[in-house]
Amino acid sequence: MAVQFVFLIILLLAPLDALLAAAQSMAKPNCQAQCGNVDIPYPFGMEAGCYLNERFRIHCDAKNTPSLSINAINLDVLRISVDEGTIQVNFPIFYSRNCRGKESNPMIANLEGSPFVYSEKGNRFVVVGCNNIALLTQNDSIYGGCMSICDDKSSSSALNHASCNGINCCQMKIPSHLKSVNAVFKDLDDVRGRGRDQCKHAYLVDKKWFSDRLNSSLEIPYSVTVMDYVPVVLDWMIDYWIFDSLQRNGSLPNNETYYCRTYKSENIPSNDQKSMIKCSCSGGYHGNPYLPAGCSGKLSLHQT
Numbered sequence: 001m002a003v004q005f006v007f008l009i010i011l012l013l014a015p016l017d018a019l020l021a022a023a024q025s026m027a028k029p030n031c032q033a034q035c036g037n038v039d040i041p042y043p044f045g046m047e048a049g050c051y052l053n054e055r056f057r058i059h060c061d062a063k064n065t066p067s068l069s070i071n072a073i074n075l076d077v078l079r080i081s082v083d084e085g086t087i088q089v090n091f092p093i094f095y096s097r098n099c100r101g102k103e104s105n106p107m108i109a110n111l112e113g114s115p116f117v118y119s120e121k122g123n124r125f126v127v128v129g130c131n132n133i134a135l136l137t138q139n140d141s142i143y144g145g146c147m148s149i150c151d152d153k154s155s156s157s158a159l160n161h162a163s164c165n166g167i168n169c170c171q172m173k174i175p176s177h178l179k180s181v182n183a184v185f186k187d188l189d190d191v192r193g194r195g196r197d198q199c200k201h202a203y204l205v206d207k208k209w210f211s212d213r214l215n216s217s218l219e220i221p222y223s224v225t226v227m228d229y230v231p232v233v234l235d236w237m238i239d240y241w242i243f244d245s246l247q248r249n250g251s252l253p254n255n256e257t258y259y260c261r262t263y264k265s266e267n268i269p270s271n272d273q274k275s276m277i278k279c280s281c282s283g284g285y286h287g288n289p290y291l292p293a294g295c296s297g298k299l300s301l302h303q304t
Contacts, residue, residue, distance in 0.1 A: 026082060026288045036064035041082045043238060043290050052238065052290070055114055070116060073109040078231055082288050085278050086122060091204055091232035093224060094134070094183035099199035102228075111179040115236050115276065118178040122233030124171045124207045126164060128224070129200030131188040136172075138180050146170040146202075147188060164214065174204070206231040237263060237276035238290070251292060257282055258289035 026041030027033035031050035033040060035058060045051030046058050046066075058077060059067045066077040068089060075089035092106035111117060127134040127146040135145040148170045164171045174181075183202040203224065209231050224230060240262060246252040260279040281287055281295035288294035 026291075026294075028291065032060075035060035035066035035077075038066050038077055038079065040066065041080055041288055042294075044080055044087075052242065070109045070111060070114050073107055075109055076229075082290070083280065085236055086119060087116070087234050087236055088206060088231050089234060090229040092229055093201055093203040093227060094185075096129070096132075096185045096200040099201065102199070102201075108181060111234070115238060116234040117176075117236075118174060118181060118204065119233040119235045120174055120176040120178075122207055122235070123174055123204050124210055125174050125202065126169065126171045126205055126210065127200075127202045128169045130168055130198050132198075132200040132202075133186040133188050134200070134202035135184040135186070136174065137182045137184055138178055142184075143175050143178065144172055146172045149188065164210075171210075203230050204232050206233050237278045240275040240277050243277040243279075252290070253292060257285045257293075257295035260289070 025033065026039060028042045028045055028050050031042075032046050035046060040046060040058050042050070043052030043056045044058050045056065046060050051057045055070075057069070059069065059074070061067070067074045068077050068087065069075075075091070077087060077089055079086075079088040081087070092103070092108065094106065095102035095104050097104045125134075125136050125144065125146060127148050129148055130150040131148075133145060133147045136143050148166060148168050151167050163169070181204055185200055185202070201224070243252070243260065247254055258279055258281050260277050263276045263278060279289035281289050285295040285297055287296050
């Protein structure tokens, strides 16, 4: 009797599982939805006809590592979110010239002309080193800076606290609409000459990733000296004219299941893309608002 009851439950839940799987599909129909363990939701895609345009094309190599090409620079993709309008990528660390075995001028993706921007809310600029000043720049213009002073007690004690509050490490918010970033290192004047020959580094980093590791490790942020890349968050949207054409040709029906907002960047020149669109499913709906009928109602065990 018990076996029959369990079998009946499985039969009842099977259609619901199929509905859930269909509702959670974020890729374009008949398109590959994953590369390795990374989900690839539309407007991103890998095969021809599966992405909105070339700027959203994801390359999946023989090792199942997804990457995004922006202005001839390939960035490894770690995560894509439609709900948040973000993509997490690996980003190189800036090192001073006296860091043995490290590249002081890494190839940095310039996001100009792309639908991507370095996320103001999702990232922090972190500077590490004794008496180190690093300036965050874009196109030779200074957009901020951060200063880390020496630990007066001992040089080793800096490695024994999980913080980044200005002593051997500092962090700052980044401005909005950044399309390119660079770091310029300067020594802080010090009568003892502390930190003058020390390797210094700075990096843009996913705020949540950095915070989680500060809370879980006594070595962060100093252990990144053995790393070449850290995760960074890019915000993405689609061009307004593309969205408008999709609605006019019926690819995106205009209904109550989703809504979109228009954004105008202060850094976008008048002869460039004038506005961008970011879409979300309306309250009570979930899914992918960039697909036809992509936002569906909540499924419930009590539905009949």
